[in-house]
Amino acid sequence: MKRDKAELVSVPDLSGESSGETGRVVAMEKRLLTRMLAACGRPPITLVLWDGQELTPAGGTPVGRVLIRDRAMLYRLVLNPDLEFGEGYGNGRIDVDGDLPDVLVAIYRALSGAGSGKLKDRLMERLYRPRRNTLDQSRHNIHHHYDIGNEFYRLWLDRQMVYTCAYFPTEDTTLEDAQTAKLDYVCRKLRLEPGETVVEAGCGWGALALHMARHYGVNVRAYNISNEQLAYARDRAQAEGLADRVEFVEGDYREISGGYDAFVSVGMLEHVGVANYQQLGDTINRCLKREGRGLIHSIGRDRPGLMNAWIEKRIFPGACPPSLGEMMSIFEPARFSVVDVENLRLHYARTLDHWYARYRDVEDRVAEMFDEVFVRTWRLYLAGSIAAFINGDLQLFQVVFNRSGSNRVPWTRDYLYREQ
């Protein structure tokens, strides 16, 4: 068999290159790409290669175009797609033409629909070891994400800086209103009463703690290990005259002390790590009064699995969204009773829609604060998260619990949906 001479191009050296060779795409490479697309379930996207050649999907109109700008990037992508798609997009060696969330949804959908196979398995379930979340490591991990600077988050979050899934009572609720509605929904699920004490594990910029104190008359102790967030939250408590009822404490959930009527944690569990859940359950057990109630709000998954490697590396070191079964290792050994679980997955997709649109509007200002790789990395992270929630790769669980046998429970859930 006669071999096409052009195929004898050597695989580029991937160690440390800044941008790979850009000679003509050879037949072998096109076959490799065709195979990769088939393993990905043939997403309806056009692949554009560094020499201008295009691979179009067989039927239907493509949702958008993915550009691979050099040969080395192609090989990186084939070898380690989970990580390298994000890396390549961040440094501009991969680009996307068309609506980024739509293109990513199309790719995720195709991947979910693809049959299994060796390449698919490698694409989908590439093993990645999450970092250990010791006290020190947790502080380091949290600093990585949350101490980027309050100014950055202020550019695209809502007025109250709530960086977790909102609750949209109707589909056209604004983000501002939906975040307030979420704070309220959490308080109502906890059935807070004036004079009660609440402990919050992982309080972000303090919006929930301040909302509980202001609107439900409770006293709150809120823990966080992000210094930037704590400074912001304390300033806000002072400015709003709530400093006597909300105490912001620098500390990890493992350092919580005291006894409380309610435990609440919104968007912290993702950073805890399944191996530490029993310890979290012990902590709650230690700090909750006999008739106490608790609520944990967390990103989750339908089955145990690992975080996307790129997200773990660039965005959330140490993060791991649990399955509901995994979450039970918080509650069952410590003898808690699960009262209510709600999956708000599509509310997180909607929240991220808002964040993404706002972020796109302020990218020029982000570029003044950080470099272009940062701007693109966060753009991809937000768009990819929309896709993950729409496609069902990620869930959002709100779990309400109390002590086993406590009969201080609402008779039905309808009070949550009555006009106040």
Place this chain on the structure above:
Amino acid sequence: MKRDKAELVSVPDLSGESSGETGRVVAMEKRLLTRMLAACGRPPITLVLWDGQELTPAGGTPVGRVLIRDRAMLYRLVLNPDLEFGEGYGNGRIDVDGDLPDVLVAIYRALSGAGSGKLKDRLMERLYRPRRNTLDQSRHNIHHHYDIGNEFYRLWLDRQMVYTCAYFPTEDTTLEDAQTAKLDYVCRKLRLEPGETVVEAGCGWGALALHMARHYGVNVRAYNISNEQLAYARDRAQAEGLADRVEFVEGDYREISGGYDAFVSVGMLEHVGVANYQQLGDTINRCLKREGRGLIHSIGRDRPGLMNAWIEKRIFPGACPPSLGEMMSIFEPARFSVVDVENLRLHYARTLDHWYARYRDVEDRVAEMFDEVFVRTWRLYLAGSIAAFINGDLQLFQVVFNRSGSNRVPWTRDYLYREQ
């Protein structure tokens, strides 16, 4: 040390005796009883022994009196309390003076509050091996409980013969209305639409299947392995002109075939056994359409554990209420997504209150159908179940799920609580 001569009474032979010796209670036996009561957390009950001697609790007014009518019964109780309390009550060698559910709640509460210890552990966690639920064994087990006779259940269940936890929209809803409300609540959680197809696993006397067809315009195939229940359900479908839209099939959940828009199972999972959950998940996976929804309603527990030995022996052979974590082995391997979990524990206590009161009213008629042991056994089972739900030893979970990534989900849960 001088030994009290009366203590030299020998432990009675427990093999096959119908009623034990009734000589005077000796000091050693009183010490044994005192120790047993301490291990049980000192419930506020008076213990009355066969010779008329009483042991009263230290403080407070006793809720009631427990009578132990002979010496052999006492030793049986100490050796194997989980089983022998029920056995003794059934055959009249133990009796209870006072409101039976109240006395049992007091005992359960005391047990839950008692510290741990060897005797307590034996009392609480006595190992009991549940029967294996093969197809044949399942048929045998189900026959044991559900084929006692429709006439028996008709005496004390609601008009529609619904033998599962009702849903009381308000605390004063009648049992009849609460069972209808439950059927409706299940249909609304499933978001049934006219023309859809539904498969029901374990359909009892057919009330839910018929309700779905009549009020939601769906076509139902309902499986059951209890012949008596099936005969009743088929008669009802004929009489109500629904036989063309509801098919009652004699078969186990493992024998379900076809493709459906919805899967529903109310009060069957308790009989499946945790070891078979993955197989149940596979069955649902096989029979549910792409945008299908499912609901499983089951008695559960806050943590894995075994069924009370006496209930397992006399009432529900092979039964095992799962923890929520155990239930996840139905959903996670088969890639289902849990949308909603509600714990209706106190609704089951209320349902049982109604059943118990009705049962007490018809005990004379039950006595015409069965012997006195049967009458007392079922009285204790109903009263004990009230106590188990009030005390939190048992839970009632309703889990709604769909396929991972299906976006046919309600935007919020408020539609469940709006006036229809």
